[in-house]
Amino acid sequence: MRTAMNIAPDGSRNVADLRDPASFDHVGRDEGADFAAGRVLADLADTDPRIVVGCADLTYVTRLAVFGARHPERFLYYGIAERNMLGAAAGLATTGLIPYVCTFACFSAILGYENIRTDLAYPGLPVRVLGTHAGISMGFFGTSHHATEDIAALRAVAGLMVVSAADPVATEALLRGTVEHDGPVYFRIGRGREQTVYTGVDQLRLDRPTVLARGDDVLLLATGVMVQEALAAARSLAAEGVAATVADVHTLKPFPAAAVAELAAAHRSVVTVEEHTVEGGLGTLTVEALAAADVGTPVHKHGLRDEFALVGPPTHLYRYYGLDGAGIATVARRMHERRAATRLVAEPLWTADDRAAVLRR
Structure with a gap:
């Protein structure tokens, strides 16, 4: 993999020089990614005033910008403060809202484990945690950004539903199918580059x-x-x-x-x-x-x-x-x-x- 940086006079990088044709790199990792969550949540929010969305410094990477553009008054930006975001979502849920909060799986499930357990699951609040880039899909960012223990950790949390999406169609089906779920839900989502394996949301039960x-x-x-x-x-x-x-x-x-x-x-x-x-x-x-x-x-x-x-x-x-x-x-x-x-x-x-x-x- 080529790693040399070609800095242009304006300070920008020549991204083409960083590309690995067999994979993707720090700059190119999100190009062509397909995350359904932003679009689906925006569609759901069109008719459901309870839905609010929070993001921790990953608005464009996770495509939640789609939701923010359509429902700016219900889009909350927390910066690099994932655990604060989870705690705030718990507070929002006590008011009758259904918060969806999104960040990389390593930061939601691993870093935020205590908050998911104590703030969301213990009181049984309907907060939905979207953990994207799960597994080793953030490979070159190293162990701090891998999420290879989240299923094992979160399956032990009482009252927490755990679902895992194979492709954008499955993401949509799981999001739509759990809107009325009483307790918290953890969505394990990939890097947005999954091949489509489902032809329609009705395939998944x-x-x-x-x-x-x-x-x-x-x-x-x-x-x-x-x-x-x-x-x-x-x-x-x-x-x-x-x-x-x-x-x-x-x-x-x-x-x-x-x-x-x-x-x-x-x-x-x-x-x-x-x-x-x-x-x-x-x-x-x-x-x-x-x-x-x-x-x-x-x-x-x-x-x-x-x-x-x-x-x-x-x-x-x-x-x-x-x-x-x-x-x-x-x-x-x-x-x-x-x-x-x-x-x-x-x-x-x-x-x-x-x-x-x-x-x-």
Whole structure:
């Protein structure tokens, strides 16, 4: 990746010199991004006077400027003060409003965990927290900007709903489907560069995973941006004669345990895929659901292990951790071939040798 800065006489940077054609850089990371939240919330606010929106120094990055332009009297700007924003949202909610507050997931879910727990969930206030750029999608900004523990942390907060959007259509469906939810909601959103996997908002139901591809061999349970990669993996596997079901687990709490167990029981093996640590996230939720239902289908949890992610361009990191279509297909193929008798295949199926091979490319 080229990092040299070409400074023009007027002090601006030549952005073209910073571009990595295989990924995106600090300046170009938002170009072409599609965040549905600003538009959808503006549409909802047209007919619902309860909706207000708060943003912490990311008005344009998150496209909430769309809401601000249409409803300036209901758009609140907090600057780089995320925890203050969460506390203020709690106060607004006590007056009968429905506040939606937005910032990067690392600042909302990780930095603001105490405020979500104590200010929002404990009193059961209808505040909606939009955590964008989740997982490792802020790769080159480093560990402070990664959010690979948010599912594990927030699933433990009593009364908090946790949802994860695969694409802008799913974001819209989840936003519209939770307007009247009584308590707080955490929305886990990607970097706005997700491929479209849904054709309409009516495809998604909050009470169960959405099956986007069907096969009899291996079940790929994915969430967030990993849904598009799981679909790519399923296409690769089909060419090899391995039939994969791909299900989008967009509602993580309350977890649709019965529906997940039913899906797993119909397959020879299960691979969960998440841009998150494998401890406490989608994989753990799945294992718990299958154990409770006495379903013996073997499960492998694919994601980050007990580690902090490297610093690098996001798409490079997805390849390194086996979280692109090719990597997920490799893991699913190995899981299918071994057909383990135990319920949980704990050792990594994406190995250190696989990571080293990515670096050699």
